[in-house]
Amino acid sequence: MKDQKETILVSACLLGANCRYDGNNGKNEDVLALLDQYHLVPVCPEQLGGMQTPRPPAERRGESVINQSGEDVTAFFVKGADETLKLAEIYGCKRAILKERSPSCGRGMIYDGTFSGKKIPGSGVTAALLEENGIEVTGESSIKSGTVRRDSR
Template sequence: MIIVSACLAGVECRYNGQAFPISTVIEMVKKGQAIPLCPEILGNLSIPRPSAEQCDGKILSNDGHDVTSEYVTGAKIALGIAQLVGCKKAILKSKSPTCGCGMIYDGTFSGKMIAGEGIFSKMLKEENIKVYTENEIQQCI
């Protein structure tokens, strides 16, 4: 089974209340090949919500609140679901403080990217689950 970021499956759950639909991901979900998850929603964050970035080991919203606990809680719940269904791969939304893989925003809210992992992406990798971004779907399927 493949876990996918819910926003890639067309669920309007991103920080701005929008989706980031990818037709291939939507078809995978419709065919029962993938399960959509949003760790941020599982962590009880609202839709919409302030944007957030990783900064010095914490996740801070652009209005200055420390939302690390919510993000970690949601990522742990999502990891538990991934393990329950025997997930071996994941397709996650790039650049996200939760789902980003390889590159994330630098914590300055300036649009600058740095090498790094979203917290859910990192947890999956620690469990030997291969993580891809929406830009790498063909490598995953």
């Protein structure tokens, strides 16, 4: 009998992988609890794009991604988004749970590019590409008690 669990892409940092820009993780127990009901495919678009860990923080400025040193790192983010989309297609993922506010993974709200902590409406490079390709993207705050709440759009 074939396993009927849905497969969902998940930001690897939410599962406890130390892949965030600062070398830490964003381990989220509610996301980890999903392992009982779903197959979770961990992804870190920034690492998939060739960036090292740790790395300088980066934020979106329009269509570009600039790190705190002023270097344009957009190409890494675009490559990581493309690789993440390939994984979603390989695994048949229709949904993704991604790290909120990230320049890669944030959906709906991201930092404004000034490194001041100010948030603006927008999405990260990977979140936007996944949504453009029909994959529903939610952030970790949409996960409660081992269930994925559907975004109200």
